[in-house]
Amino acid sequence: MNTPHYKNILIFLLTSVGLIVLPHVANIPPAMFGFFCLMLGWRFAGIWQPQYLPTTRLLYFLMLFALILLVSHQHRGLLGRDAGTNLFILALGLKLLEIKTERDIYLVVFLAFIVAASLFLYQQSLFMAAYILAVCCVLFATLVAINSIQIHTRAALKTAAVILLQAMPMATVIFVLFPRVEAPRWMLFEEKNKAKIGLSDSMEPGSISDLGTSEELVFRVKFTGAIPPPKYRYWRGPVLSYTDGKRWTQTNSQRFKAQLAKPSYAGTAYSYTLLMEAQEKNWVFALDIPAQYASPLEQNGHYQLINPENPHKRTEYQITSYTQYNTGYLTQLEYQDSTQLPSEPSDKIKQLVSQLHGFDDKPENFISQTLNHFKTEDFHYTLTPPLMEENPIESFLFNTKRGFCSHYASAFVYLMRTAHIPARVVTGYQGGKFNTVGNFLEIQQAHAHAWAEVWIENQGWARVDPTAAVAPERIEQQLDINLLELGSDIRFETSNSQQQENWLKQMSQLWNNADYQWQRWVVNYDSSNQSDFLSSFGIHDFKAMMKWLMALVGLITVLLALLLLYQKKKAIDPALRLYQQFCQKLQPAGLIRTDREGAMDFAQRAKLALPEQTEAIDHITNAFIQLHYGRVSTREDFVTFAKLVGGFKLNDRRLE
Amino acid sequence: MQKYTQQLLDSANQIILGKEHKIRLAVCCLLARGHLLIEDIPGVGKTTLAHTLAKLLGLHYQRIQFTSDILPADILGSSVFDGKSHEFTFHPGPVFNQMILADEINRATPKAQSALLEAMEEYQVTIEGKTYPLPKPFFVIATQNPSHQIGTFPLPESQLDRFLMRIELGYPDPKAERALLTGQNRHSLIESLPVQLPPEQLQQMQNLVTQVHTANALLDYCQAIINFTRESPEYHCGLSPRAGLALLNAAKAWAFLDQRDAVIPEDIQAVLPAVAGHRLRSGHTNSEAIVAPILDKVPAL
Numbered sequence: 001m002n003t004p005h006y007k008n009i010l011i012f013l014l015t016s017v018g019l020i021v022l023p024h025v026a027n028i029p030p031a032m033f034g035f036f037c038l039m040l041g042w043r044f045a046g047i048w049q050p051q052y053l054p055t056t057r058l059l060y061f062l063m064l065f066a067l068i069l070l071v072s073h074q075h076r077g078l079l080g081r082d083a084g085t086n087l088f089i090l091a092l093g094l095k096l097l098e099i100k101t102e103r104d105i106y107l108v109v110f111l112a113f114i115v116a117a118s119l120f121l122y123q124q125s126l127f128m129a130a131y132i133l134a135v136c137c138v139l140f141a142t143l144v145a146i147n148s149i150q151i152h153t154r155a156a157l158k159t160a161a162v163i164l165l166q167a168m169p170m171a172t173v174i175f176v177l178f179p180r181v182e183a184p185r186w187m188l189f190e191e192k193n194k195a196k197i198g199l200s201d202s203m204e205p206g207s208i209s210d211l212g213t214s215e216e217l218v219f220r221v222k223f224t225g226a227i228p229p230p231k232y233r234y235w236r237g238p239v240l241s242y243t244d245g246k247r248w249t250q251t252n253s254q255r256f257k258a259q260l261a262k263p264s265y266a267g268t269a270y271s272y273t274l275l276m277e278a279q280e281k282n283w284v285f286a287l288d289i290p291a292q293y294a295s296p297l298e299q300n301g302h303y304q305l306i307n308p309e310n311p312h313k314r315t316e317y318q319i320t321s322y323t324q325y326n327t328g329y330l331t332q333l334e335y336q337d338s339t340q341l342p343s344e345p346s347d348k349i350k351q352l353v354s355q356l357h358g359f360d361d362k363p364e365n366f367i368s369q370t371l372n373h374f375k376t377e378d379f380h381y382t383l384t385p386p387l388m389e390e391n392p393i394e395s396f397l398f399n400t401k402r403g404f405c406s407h408y409a410s411a412f413v414y415l416m417r418t419a420h421i422p423a424r425v426v427t428g429y430q431g432g433k434f435n436t437v438g439n440f441l442e443i444q445q446a447h448a449h450a451w452a453e454v455w456i457e458n459q460g461w462a463r464v465d466p467t468a469a470v471a472p473e474r475i476e477q478q479l480d481i482n483l484l485e486l487g488s489d490i491r492f493e494t495s496n497s498q499q500q501e502n503w504l505k506q507m508s509q510l511w512n513n514a515d516y517q518w519q520r521w522v523v524n525y526d527s528s529n530q531s532d533f534l535s536s537f538g539i540h541d542f543k544a545m546m547k548w549l550m551a552l553v554g555l556i557t558v559l560l561a562l563l564l565l566y567q568k569k570k571a572i573d574p575a576l577r578l579y580q581q582f583c584q585k586l587q588p589a590g591l592i593r594t595d596r597e598g599a600m601d602f603a604q605r606a607k608l609a610l611p612e613q614t615e616a617i618d619h620i621t622n623a624f625i626q627l628h629y630g631r632v633s634t635r636e637d638f639v640t641f642a643k644l645v646g647g648f649k650l651n652d653r654r655l656e
Numbered sequence: 657m658q659k660y661t662q663q664l665l666d667s668a669n670q671i672i673l674g675k676e677h678k679i680r681l682a683v684c685c686l687l688a689r690g691h692l693l694i695e696d697i698p699g700v701g702k703t704t705l706a707h708t709l710a711k712l713l714g715l716h717y718q719r720i721q722f723t724s725d726i727l728p729a730d731i732l733g734s735s736v737f738d739g740k741s742h743e744f745t746f747h748p749g750p751v752f753n754q755m756i757l758a759d760e761i762n763r764a765t766p767k768a769q770s771a772l773l774e775a776m777e778e779y780q781v782t783i784e785g786k787t788y789p790l791p792k793p794f795f796v797i798a799t800q801n802p803s804h805q806i807g808t809f810p811l812p813e814s815q816l817d818r819f820l821m822r823i824e825l826g827y828p829d830p831k832a833e834r835a836l837l838t839g840q841n842r843h844s845l846i847e848s849l850p851v852q853l854p855p856e857q858l859q860q861m862q863n864l865v866t867q868v869h870t871a872n873a874l875l876d877y878c879q880a881i882i883n884f885t886r887e888s889p890e891y892h893c894g895l896s897p898r899a900g901l902a903l904l905n906a907a908k909a910w911a912f913l914d915q916r917d918a919v920i921p922e923d924i925q926a927v928l929p930a931v932a933g934h935r936l937r938s939g940h941t942n943s944e945a946i947v948a949p950i951l952d953k954v955p956a957l
Binding site for chain 1: 952
């Protein structure tokens with residue numbers, strides 16, 4: 001077991017094991033990863049210096065140490081993803097030091113496959129899948145190398161890749177048809193710790209600036225028909241209607257939900273598929289405002305969609321929205337909620353409101369006056385406004401005049417409420433990055449936005465975005481996150497730069513699209529998606545699904561088997577096939593050509609057995625030799641040969 | 657052209673009785689420009705065969721009897737001081753002949769053996785820094801006693817590889833034996849043999865042999881045989897590329913002798929024992945048995 005051959009196998013094996021555990025560096029405690037690296041390094045050194053490999057006693061000690069390490073890290077419970085992964089990795093590390101026979105190598109390879117599978121419990125991205133597949137290929141190559149006399153790394157890798165490719169059709173069929181089981185509770189991957197920080201359910205002007213430049217993906221939207229123009233791309237999140245002067249929070253909309261008027265919709269219906277990433281909150285950001293949606297989605301009294309089920313999972317929804325709508329009358333409770341103020345507004349604010357004709361003009365006019373005020377006065381849009389600790393609204397309106405969407409929205413709503421007009425702050429996302437490759441919108445944390453909603457007679461709740469008055473580019477155009485830095489001037493992509501899409505951008509779009517398709521069709525392929533997909537092929541129930549699964553797996557097996565057989569036969573040239581026909585014709589006379597016999601030797605034997613056929617046998621044999629081994633053979637030669645073989649017949653007398 | 661070879665074979669068969677196949681192999685070996693090794697016990701006609709062939713081909717013939725004390729200079733020649741001209745002049749040894757019969761080659765020491773074997777491979781001899789070309793054509797027919805006999809130095813595998821073929825003659829069958837016992841003296845018979853194939857024609861034939869066609873199907877078979885010897889556990893060392901070339905050349909010569917211009921698997925099968933036997937298992941003398949697994953397991957078509 002110490003031949004160079006064996007050494008090469010070990011190097012191959014250890015490298016692939018190292019590669020498979022490497023991505024776990026982010027998933028397991030550093031101490032465990034360090035322990036594993038120590039074991040791996042030790043074993044690597046042991047290839048050249050076998051005398052330093054641990055003795056059995058030392059191994060026991062190491063195992064004890066690993067056990068302590070495991071137990072000390074199990075504060076999250078003995079069951080579940082982390083505990084299992086840690087156990088496997090430590091076991092794999094310890095087993096490495098114990099490789100003595102070929103059997104141990106097999107064991108290590110299979111353990112490594114399990115560790116590879118466990119990577120999927122943490123990350124299901126396309127990149128990770130490709131990486132795992134590549135490393136599995138190396139593991140396969142290790143198995144190939146163990147079983148071959150000489151190792152040629154490239155040849156082994158090639159064989160492994162071919163094996164993997166051959167497995168693909170079968171894997172695809174099983175993936176599509178195998179019944180999905182909803183994961184039991186304890187398997188729900190503890191993603192809570194890692195759920196994305198999204199919008200919060202309260203707002204203090206300034207809190208959204210943290211999200212301002214995060215490129216983190218929140219959700220993707222793929223429209224089935226028309227795509228709404230950018231200025232209508234408002235994705236509705238929580239509505240904040242209670243304020244204490246600084247802070248804005250949600251109120252319970254269940255109180256008046258039952259009394260709400262049924263909204264009437266107009267204009268284009270936008271149908272789309274919304275793929276939400278894992279979230280902390282169970283909010284679903286639908287296009288303002290959603291009209292049709294399927295369970296488990298629910299709508300609260302603020303027209304916001306809620307998924308009462310687990311939000312820590314990437315989920316897909318089918319929603320239809322209208323951008324033109326009328327929500328109808330206002331309930332009493334809504335009126336109370338949306339005109340609430342913490343205290344009597346200060347004189348300064350009242351003065352401003354009356355100056356803008358808030359008390360003596362129609363609400364519509366007051367709204368346009370207010371927006372005009374933001375536009376004409378020295379208001380600026382910035383992501384780094386000065387701190388406004390006391391009286392934030394007053395200091396924003398009269399002193400600093402610098403802020404971003406939540407400053408404008410809250411100040412605007414405050415002014416409306418001062419004039420006794422029902423108004424509230426709506427948070428959510430605005431805009432989105434359009435992926436031209438996959439034709440979908442990507443909404444990132446940077447698209448977080450806050451705007452206002454005002455109730456107007458005969459219109460119902462109407463959206464007013466005061467930010468648009470100050471910085472219309474924020475709404476009309478795409479915020480270029482790559483150029484955005486806190487503290488610097490905010491630049492917006494002009495239509496000119498949009499046209500000059502460089503290849504880098506296109507590449508990233510391509511990649512994003514691939515990732516989207518991967519998430520949508522592979523990772524998110526759960527039981528409901530499966531039944532939807534299979535229904536379109538006429539497979540409706542479990543029984544049919546199993547039948548199809550069996551049938552297709554059987555079919556592929558048979559096809560592969562046939563392919564193998566055919567490949568062996570394919571090498572045979574037509575002349576040889578005809579010659580074999582001739583040999584078969586001689587079989588009834590007891591003449592069977594053995595493998596070692598060439599045509600000539602066989603002819604000798606045949607002529608002895610069938611003296612009356614001497615001439616025919618000679619003709620056929622000579623024609624065959626000429627065709628198969630000769631210098632030149634023409635099409636006519638082949639036809640003659642075919643005729644000779646076709647015309648050859650044993651005498652009936654012999655057959656009796 | 658073929659009539660010369662037929663006459664050659666017929667004449668040889670009159671001298672060595674009942675060994676048609678072996679004689680054919682020997683001629684085949686010469687046509688393929690290969691050296692021949694005859695391995696058998698003393699007295700079965702090894703020397704007679706070599707002598708007959710030399711006579712029939714009209715070649716300058718020299719026999720070297722290898723003994724345990726023979727030196728390289730005894731084979732290659734040496735420089736001797738000439739008292740008259742006061743300089744060393746080269747006296748060529750017996751190797752400077754068109755046909756050499758190296759008798760009982762494995763009785764000589766490896767040093768003497770390798771002197772001849774180098775000449776066989778390079779068709780030239782280098783003595784004291786000077787290179788002398790050997791005559792053309794140049795054939796070596798070596799005879800070897802079975803290595804289990806006393807006082808032999810078995811040829812190493814690398815040197816056995818220099819011989820295109822190794823054949824065993826074996827005892828004659830009873831009928832041939834009787835004809836031999838009652839027949840004329842072999843020596844006088846050989847003396848009276850006419851030249852059947854002059855060297856120029858031999859060379860022409862050798863050129864024709866190289867032009868014999870080998871189809872892809874045949875090369876497949878040839879490669880299958882080579883691969884089989886490399887992968888099968890029967891042999892601890894497979895056929896080398898040089899052995900593969902030798903096999904193909906010998907098969908071409910065999911097809912030529914059969915008056916065909918394309919090689920067929922039967923040709924390969926016919927020469928395989930002689931070409932592959934000593935390369936696959938040097939110690940054994942039964943070549944047919946050595947290659948039997950190949951012929952049985954590699955399909956001919």
